[in-house]
Amino acid sequence: MKRLGIFGTSGFAREVGDIAVELGYQPIYIARDQSEQDAWPFPGEVILESQVNDYRDIGFTIGIGENVIRQKIAKRFAGQLSFINLLHPSATFGQNQRRSIEAKQGIIVCAGVRFTNNIQVGDFGVFNLNATIGHDVIVSDFVNLAPGAHISGNVHIGARCWIGTGAAINQGNGNTKLHIGEDTVIGSGSVVVKACEPNSVYVGIPAKRIK
Ligand SMILES: CC(C)(COP(=O)(O)OP(=O)(O)OC[C@H]1O[C@@H](n2cnc3c(N)ncnc32)[C@H](O)[C@@H]1OP(=O)(O)O)[C@@H](O)C(=O)NCCC(=O)NCCS
Numbered sequence: 001m002k003r004l005g006i007f008g009t010s011g012f013a014r015e016v017g018d019i020a021v022e023l024g025y026q027p028i029y030i031a032r033d034q035s036e037q038d039a040w041p042f043p044g045e046v047i048l049e050s051q052v053n054d055y056r057d058i059g060f061t062i063g064i065g066e067n068v069i070r071q072k073i074a075k076r077f078a079g080q081l082s083f084i085n086l087l088h089p090s091a092t093f094g095q096n097q098r099r100s101i102e103a104k105q106g107i108i109v110c111a112g113v114r115f116t117n118n119i120q121v122g123d124f125g126v127f128n129l130n131a132t133i134g135h136d137v138i139v140s141d142f143v144n145l146a147p148g149a150h151i152s153g154n155v156h157i158g159a160r161c162w163i164g165t166g167a168a169i170n171q172g173n174g175n176t177k178l179h180i181g182e183d184t185v186i187g188s189g190s191v192v193v194k195a196c197e198p199n200s201v202y203v204g205i206p207a208k209r210i211k
Pocket of ligand 1: 128163186203
């Protein structure tokens with residue numbers, strides 16, 4: 001059985017492990033330090049981050065939802081480890097879409113995610129359960145779409161944005177995509193009807209900036 005290194009030992013890392021198993025991999029979880037390794041109460045091998053160089057012949061993914069941490073790990077091991085894409089078999093893809101996602105690295109697509117077509121996806125994005133991504137959307141690097149987030153067509157999501165569970169982003173148009181500035185968080189259940197500033201937090205219906 002092929003092995004897959006999964007950075008992280010949180011609940012999300014285990015969910016990523018489920019996808020790995022579904023795809024025929026044997027997960028090896030990677031703890032940051034000894035205390036994290038000791039705290040792991042589940043079946044499955046856990047190694048320390050300091051040991052990953054002994055595993056360079058296998059693929060890796062980063063099972064950590066926090067975008068900035070995912071980015072730090074990706075940078076720390078850039079050029080040393082091979083970060084594969086994990087696409088759950090139940091995800092669906094519009095015409096040519098799957099190929100363009102498979103050309104990226106470190107992407108995690110959970111069960112039930114739906115991509116339509118002409119979507120540009122950056123590296124190391126997390127597309128959690130049942131998220132939907134409409135036509136002509138741009139999703140930059142290190143974005144996290146939480147479960148059931150719905151991104152309408154012609155939206156541009158900046159780097160490291162977090163779109164909360166069940167949030168909806170209304171559509172932009174062909175000339176002007178609705179832009180969510182980088183490092184912005186959209187609260188769970190919110191409905192975004194217009195562009196959002198970078199480094200901000202928006203909540204509610206319609207979503208308003210609170211931070
Ligand atoms: C938006 C969010 C990040 C704000 O967290 P925070 O910065 O700690 O903010 P607070 O909890 O202090 O809330 C600030 C205010 O916004 C309100 N608020 C927070 N989240 C909200 C939401 N999703 N919708 C509507 N209002 C919300 C709070 O009620 C509070 O209002 P008040 O000032 O009138 O009391 C967080 O609430 C959230 O929704 N996170 C996403 C969770 C998620 O999707 N997880 C996915 C796991 S896979």
